[in-house]
Amino acid sequence: MPDFIPEPDGNFSVWVSQFASQAADWYAKQGVDNPLSVDCLRYLQAWQEAYALHVAAQAAARGATQSKDEARADLEACVRPLAAMLQTDPAMTNAQREVLGVTVRRAGGGRSPAPATAPLVHVNAAERLTHTLRVTDEATPTRTRRPKGTIGAEVRLQLLAPGETFPDDPLKMHYVTIATDGTATTKFTSEHAGKTAAYVLRWIGAKGVPGPWGPVVLATVAA
Incomplete structure (x- = not known):
């Protein structure tokens, strides 16, 4: 014969609350x-308090787990393209890469092919002290989807005063970000208002191998 006491805590809590209360009422009416x-009434109160704390702790744990998972996903999305850049930066030695804890690619290690195409960038400079970048591929200029086998577009920036020219080597320009979803935003301070921002981008392959640089695009920083 199955047990009359429900097994799940939630069902048990509903059942036992009714049982203990009804039993106490019945005995009271009998004058017993x-x-x-x-x-049972005393233990019922202790159970209800403990169960309420348990339910609250479970909800908090679920919320904490979700926050932890989201924070890790955001961090990994930042770390992976940064590691890919450091793996291919000619200024970094393998010894320095080992200190960072990233994969050191030995000679003849079979790197994946470099991206064959270059990214194009459209800069929306209408907002004050802000540039919004829309990144496409030269092979599919109407779509923001990055080419297959790439992790995103490396964005480099150089602010130019009137009459100043941008560096001949994009690697001398300031690194901004890896645009992984076809967009990027650059924020400036008031001292940059009126200056010209020069942008140049290149795709980064899945194993950190960079492709060719795209054309330089200029945009004014709106005051």
């Missing part, structure tokens, strides 16, 4: 003082 019924 049953110590066991009184004890």
Whole structure:
């Protein structure tokens, strides 16, 4: 014969609350003082308090787990393209890469092919002290989807005063970000208002191998 007491805590809590209360009421109407019924009411109160704390702790744990998972996903999305850049930066030695804890690619290690195409960038400079970049591929200029086998577009920036020209080597320009979803935003301070921002981008392959640089695009920083 199955047990009359429900197994799941939620069902048990509903059932036992009704049982203990109804049993106490019945004995009271009979004029009988049953110590066991009184004890059940006392234990019921302790159970209800403990169960409420348990439910709250479970909800908090689920919320904390979700926050932790989201924070890790954001961090990994930042770390992976940065590691890919450092793996291919000619200024970094393998010894320095080992200190960072990133994969060191030995000679003849079979790197994946470099991206064959270059990214194009459209800069929306209408907002004050802000540039919004829309990145496409030269082979599919109407779509923001990055080419297959790439992790995103490396964005380099150089602010130019009137009459100043941008560096001949894009690697001398300031690194901004890896645009992984076809967009990027650059924020400036008031001292940059009126200056010209020069942008140049290149695709980064899945194993950190860079492709060719795209054309330089100029945009004014709106005051």
